[in-house]
Amino acid sequence: MLSVVGTVPDEDFPLISGEVHLEENRIRIREMSIAVNRGTPALIAAALKAGEVLDLPLPLAYLVGDIGLGHGSRRLYDYLVHHLGRSPGRVIVFHYLQPDVDWHNKVLFALQKMYPQPLLIADAGFMYAAKMSGQSQAYELFTPDAGELAFLADEVAPHPFYTRGFILHDENRMPDLIKRAYEHKNAARYLLVKGGKDCIASKEGIHATIDRPMEEALEAMGGTGDTLTGIVSALIASGLDTPTAATLAARINRLAGHYARPTPASQVMEMIAYIPKAMEMVLKNADQSQ
Amino acid sequence: MSFLGFLKQRKPPEPSRGPKQDLGILVFENTSEVIRAQSVLKNDGWEVRVMGPPPEIRSGCDLVIEFPLIEELNILRALRQAEVSPLQVVPINSSLLRPVDLFQTKDFGRYFMVRAANMKLTVDKETQTIVNVSGGGCPDVPYLAHEMVGKTLSEASSPSEIGHTLCGYALQLAYEETKKQCSQW
Numbered sequence: 001m002l003s004v005v006g007t008v009p010d011e012d013f014p015l016i017s018g019e020v021h022l023e024e025n026r027i028r029i030r031e032m033s034i035a036v037n038r039g040t041p042a043l044i045a046a047a048l049k050a051g052e053v054l055d056l057p058l059p060l061a062y063l064v065g066d067i068g069l070g071h072g073s074r075r076l077y078d079y080l081v082h083h084l085g086r087s088p089g090r091v092i093v094f095h096y097l098q099p100d101v102d103w104h105n106k107v108l109f110a111l112q113k114m115y116p117q118p119l120l121i122a123d124a125g126f127m128y129a130a131k132m133s134g135q136s137q138a139y140e141l142f143t144p145d146a147g148e149l150a151f152l153a154d155e156v157a158p159h160p161f162y163t164r165g166f167i168l169h170d171e172n173r174m175p176d177l178i179k180r181a182y183e184h185k186n187a188a189r190y191l192l193v194k195g196g197k198d199c200i201a202s203k204e205g206i207h208a209t210i211d212r213p214m215e216e217a218l219e220a221m222g223g224t225g226d227t228l229t230g231i232v233s234a235l236i237a238s239g240l241d242t243p244t245a246a247t248l249a250a251r252i253n254r255l256a257g258h259y260a261r262p263t264p265a266s267q268v269m270e271m272i273a274y275i276p277k278a279m280e281m282v283l284k285n286a287d288q289s290q
Numbered sequence: 291m292s293f294l295g296f297l298k299q300r301k302p303p304e305p306s307r308g309p310k311q312d313l314g315i316l317v318f319e320n321t322s323e324v325i326r327a328q329s330v331l332k333n334d335g336w337e338v339r340v341m342g343p344p345p346e347i348r349s350g351c352d353l354v355i356e357f358p359l360i361e362e363l364n365i366l367r368a369l370r371q372a373e374v375s376p377l378q379v380v381p382i383n384s385s386l387l388r389p390v391d392l393f394q395t396k397d398f399g400r401y402f403m404v405r406a407a408n409m410k411l412t413v414d415k416e417t418q419t420i421v422n423v424s425g426g427g428c429p430d431v432p433y434l435a436h437e438m439v440g441k442t443l444s445e446a447s448s449p450s451e452i453g454h455t456l457c458g459y460a461l462q463l464a465y466e467e468t469k470k471q472c473s474q475w
Contacts, residue, residue: 009433037439038424039432068430068454098429124427147408148427160456161320161351167407167426167460168342168352168390219396220403220412222424222435264401264412265421267439 002059002237003089006040013065020061025269038223040095046230049275054238070098077103091119091237094126104129123229139188143229153177155184190242194225198250210250213258223268228253251282314359317350317378324353330372342390406463426457
């Protein structure tokens with residue numbers, strides 16, 4: 001089972017946990033619902049669509065409203081410390097939370113008491129906290145973009161503010177940055193680096209690079225990185241090994257974007273609707289190539 | 291993590307305009323200091339620009355401030371008083387030391403995208419409606435997108451008013467540049 005921990009961009013959204021499902025263009029959790037535009041709702045919607053094909057149970061979500069100030073994130077951290085240990089999730093993905101090293105460590109400590117140990121995936125703010133805490137190696141997968149990879153690779157930066165390359169992306173430096181992130185133990189067991197080229201890596205080096213199909217209009221669309229994290233999380237929850245899941249997820253995400261025939265004004269839900277079709281195609285091709 | 295509060299203070303006076311002059315760059319340890327220094331200098335009326343560092347400069351963070359070199363002493367005094375002194379002051383005396391423009395634009399026909407560092411803002415050229423915001427994993431990015439997409443440039447809140455992170459700052463730059471470009475159509 002997959003558990004998803006994250007925030008939604010509505011200050012009044014309460015702290016809530018439970019099974020989550022899709023209703024048209026919104027995700028519903030208990031009595032609450034929120035539109036899928038980008039962020040954690042987009043991750044969840046993509047995981048749900050992937051789960052339809054993989055025949056997975058509905059994911060469990062832990063959500064709270066946070067507009068970037070961290071108030072909701074801190075309440076959620078506190079809740080997680082006391083409740084996440086009872087989560088049935090085999091795979092837990094942490095997403096948009098305000099980075100807070102102390103709270104991160106408390107959550108990780110609670111997770112480490114679980115048996116069996118869940119596989120941990122981190123993206124966005126929670127991934128920054130994991131790196132800042134020096135505990136990256138406790139994670140199975142990080143899903144950074146090129147700027148976030150620069151932060152992981154910067155062994156002295158206490159915060160992205162100090163990192164050269166955090167907002168000035170340079171995808172040409174990717175192999176060097178990956179190597180440096182592993183040298184200083186600031187990467188998860190696997191990395192799925194999202195960008196113009198998606199790249200799957202571990203301490204052994206780069207396993208795969210996926211750059212097709214390429215849809216120029218997707219550069220403008222917000223949320224395509226969130227959907228990639230959602231798809232790979234569902235594939236890992238289905239039992240696939242992480243490098244295979246990451247490689248397939250990158251192909252599926254790109255193909256779904258291609259099928260959506262996007263314009264620069266297209267919204268991420270238009271692409272999410274094509275995840276099942278893209279997934280069936282990619283999994284079929286993967287079967288045939290074996 | 292909130293650090294854009296100071297951008298919500300009074301509006302800076304119009305910067306002084308003068309003849310073409312020698313320029314230098316101020317290099318800071320972190321981007322939070324760059325943003326604070328920019329605010330101090332703009333409020334004092336100096337004509338400065340936030341840019342990317344030239345590759346030749348190895349120290350410092352992702353942003354530098356370009357400034358009129360003739361004002362170096364006054365500018366450093368103002369920054370010292372504000373307790374935000376740079377790591378390094380570099381005269382731009384060769385092309386290798388020229389700072390990098392933070393902006394890239396892409397014309398999709400009906401739509402126009404401005405990228406400022408890691409953040410992209412796309413507008414419909416006919417209606418000036420913001421149709422997409424993308425990039426960045428900072429905690430306020432989903433909220434910024436939620437608040438801005440679907441509104442016109444004049445209706446939308448500026449990221450400096452509602453953002454709290456470095457991604458919010460980059461989106462503010464994209465927003466200002468988009469407005470500037472739109473005013474020229």
